[in-house]
Amino acid sequence: MSEFDPHALAEEDFLEEVRSVDFWFQAVDGYLRDRSYGRVDGTPEPVMEAGERDNLITTLCNYCVGETAALEASSGLVVIAPNRHAKIFLATQVLDEARHLEVFIRRLSDLGVEDPEHEIELRANPNLVRFKDRLLEFVADRDWDAAVFAQNVILETMEYTVFRAHLQDADPVTAQVLDGVVKDERRHLGFGENDLGRRLVAMPEKRERLAEVRAELDELVLVTFEEVQDSVGVERSARADLGGEYLAAVERLGLT
Amino acid sequence: MSTVEQPDRETELAELVEQHRARRAEGSERRHYDLDDRGFNEVPKKWRKFYRHWLGAGDTLAPNEIICPVCKVVIRSVKEIRAGDRLYCMPCMSRLLVVEADDGTLVPEVVY
Numbered sequence: 001m002s003e004f005d006p007h008a009l010a011e012e013d014f015l016e017e018v019r020s021v022d023f024w025f026q027a028v029d030g031y032l033r034d035r036s037y038g039r040v041d042g043t044p045e046p047v048m049e050a051g052e053r054d055n056l057i058t059t060l061c062n063y064c065v066g067e068t069a070a071l072e073a074s075s076g077l078v079v080i081a082p083n084r085h086a087k088i089f090l091a092t093q094v095l096d097e098a099r100h101l102e103v104f105i106r107r108l109s110d111l112g113v114e115d116p117e118h119e120i121e122l123r124a125n126p127n128l129v130r131f132k133d134r135l136l137e138f139v140a141d142r143d144w145d146a147a148v149f150a151q152n153v154i155l156e157t158m159e160y161t162v163f164r165a166h167l168q169d170a171d172p173v174t175a176q177v178l179d180g181v182v183k184d185e186r187r188h189l190g191f192g193e194n195d196l197g198r199r200l201v202a203m204p205e206k207r208e209r210l211a212e213v214r215a216e217l218d219e220l221v222l223v224t225f226e227e228v229q230d231s232v233g234v235e236r237s238a239r240a241d242l243g244g245e246y247l248a249a250v251e252r253l254g255l256t
Numbered sequence: 257m258s259t260v261e262q263p264d265r266e267t268e269l270a271e272l273v274e275q276h277r278a279r280r281a282e283g284s285e286r287r288h289y290d291l292d293d294r295g296f297n298e299v300p301k302k303w304r305k306f307y308r309h310w311l312g313a314g315d316t317l318a319p320n321e322i323i324c325p326v327c328k329v330v331i332r333s334v335k336e337i338r339a340g341d342r343l344y345c346m347p348c349m350s351r352l353l354v355v356e357a358d359d360g361t362l363v364p365e366v367v368y
Contacts, residue, residue, distance in 0.1 A: 030297035190348025197368025
């Protein structure tokens, strides 16, 4: 057996390891060490046509809306997290989300946007803004299950899917930025699904409540998903697979 | 830019079936593997060789590998994977149990 075999860990030791600040720090060091604001220094800025640049600005503005929602919500969730491991993990997520917001705003500046905050307000997708408002209401109401479901399952799965699709066709600089973000998102969506999954096993009566939350947010999510994919330019033929990842997560949790 | 991470499902399924049949044909001897670092940099160094990215069309799963259903990373084991194995996906913090599907394929199920 290898000296370090993760599959040989006891369950508690595994959870202690992956939700620690130490794990997070070493993980992000692996893929961010050589980057500045998410990009590799010296990568030339690509030449873009005006329409392509404008589309990318709209897309990045909406990424900023999503990341701001996750930053505000995850910081609020630290307070109401039911245990130490969840609090520590969410503290690392807060920093991830802050970094995501920062790198996307920096990318907007790279593209010549002089007042990113103002531009984000102008271009924000109304459905995404409504989703953000609802998510923050769950946090304000101290509704842990609904907030984690909305943020770490719905929002993170949507972002993970859209970012991965986008980076296939993105310009080299945007692709570098997205690549680092996607690696962070793996932790976030995994935390959400596994935390909720454990709680639903222990308290199956919560499933009905989460199914209601899902019914309420599904339309907002799917419309936003469609519109963001339009702006990213994802082929229609590829969309069923992309939406399928969200539906698969919901199915694994028994919320269909 | 990162490698393509979206698995080709048909290829993945066909590979799993083929591997499972091959293992049955070879008997019950369980093979062990020395793992090498495949450049997966999303976990601390000591855990890196236990994971790799799916490389898309043309990639295949070895008998000691399985794809995480949550985050699509390839999980690697020092042993040939069999039904009943418990595996951990550190990149997304998922605990998995390998089960044998009706068609004989090995499938990872998330254990909450």
